[in-house]
Amino acid sequence: MKKTTVSAFAKRKASGEKLVMCTAYDAPFAAAVLDAGIDIMLIGDSVGTTLLGYSSTLPVTMEDMIRHTQAVRRGAPEAFLVGDMPFMSYQSSIEEGIRNAGRLIKEGGADAVKLEGGAEYAELTSKLVRSGIPVMGHLGLMPQSVNTMGGYKVQGRSEEAVAKLISDAKALESAGAFCIVLECIPESAAKAVTESLTVPTIGIGCGRYCSGQVQVLHDLLGLLDFRPKHAGRYAEIGQIVREALRSYCEEVKAGTFPKDENIFNK
Numbered sequence: 682m683k684k685t686t687v688s689a690f691a692k693r694k695a696s697g698e699k700l701v702m703c704t705a706y707d708a709p710f711a712a713a714v715l716d717a718g719i720d721i722m723l724i725g726d727s728v729g730t731t732l733l734g735y736s737s738t739l740p741v742t743m744e745d746m747i748r749h750t751q752a753v754r755r756g757a758p759e760a761f762l763v764g765d766m767p768f769m770s771y772q773s774s775i776e777e778g779i780r781n782a783g784r785l786i787k788e789g790g791a792d793a794v795k796l797e798g799g800a801e802y803a804e805l806t807s808k809l810v811r812s813g814i815p816v817m818g819h820l821g822l823m824p825q826s827v828n829t830m831g832g833y834k835v836q837g838r839s840e841e842a843v844a845k846l847i848s849d850a851k852a853l854e855s856a857g858a859f860c861i862v863l864e865c866i867p868e869s870a871a872k873a874v875t876e877s878l879t880v881p882t883i884g885i886g887c888g889r890y891c892s893g894q895v896q897v898l899h900d901l902l903g904l905l906d907f908r909p910k911h912a913g914r915y916a917e918i919g920q921i922v923r924e925a926l927r928s929y930c931e932e933v934k935a936g937t938f939p940k941d942e943n944i945f946n947k
């Protein structure tokens with residue numbers, strides 16, 4: 682499969698061919714995501730809630746992000762990887778943002794970084810791009826701002842909010858962002874933002890008119906009980922895992938495991 686590049690993104694939007702992105706956090710699933718022909722893998726800070734057992738993304742550290750990005754890179758050497766900048770890795774200063782983004786590229790093996798926020802991060806975005814680090818923006822519902830947003834709520838419902846989304850998206854585009862994730866905004870708002878930009882938008886919970894879609898791997902595969910409204914569900918792996926483990930437990934207790942084929946003879 683041909684690796685997606687930053688320069689191919691705007692062309693994909695212009696051609697109308699949808700971009701496909703999903704999260705990955707470890708080597709075996711990264712290999713499966715690559716095999717499926719998915720264009721972009723996001724090592725999301727959603728690793729905090731999907732794998733690490735946190736109730737939000739706020740506790741996720743740079744070390745967590747680097748370790749999971751490295752694992753994904755080992756599983757999918759040819760994939761286009763976007764590493765998420767975790768909470769407080771770029772908010773305190775531009776210097777810290779550049780240093781941490783550099784770590785995701787140099788130590789993690791990411792091709793690009795994603796950061797949440799609008800015009801207030803245009804300067805950081807521009808400095809990252811000038812330093813050779815491609816930036817994916819993230820607007821709408823920004824999980825790292827859960828405490829200031831007052832919960833995980835759909836954003837962009839008013840005319841003023843849509844105007845702000847468009848001006849933030851344009852500020853990021855002018856600063857050099859190659860793509861912008863939109864999360865949980867009404868379909869009409871996502872369409873308006875997408876039409877206002879040259880760079881593509883990738884939506885989650887934003888309806889049909891973004892330039893592409895992103896989903897969390899664990900939602901797609903049914904690995905967790907939690908089922909967000911916007912999530913596509915293509916398998917019920919969590920159920921399969923529980924049934925398999927129950928069978929193993931029963932067989933050990935009944936003395937029917939190990940079987941002949943599991944036993945070494947002299």
Ligand code: KIV
Nearest residue numbers: 704725726727862895
């Ligand atoms: O962390 C993540 O998985 C994300 C996606 C929901 C876009 O930011």
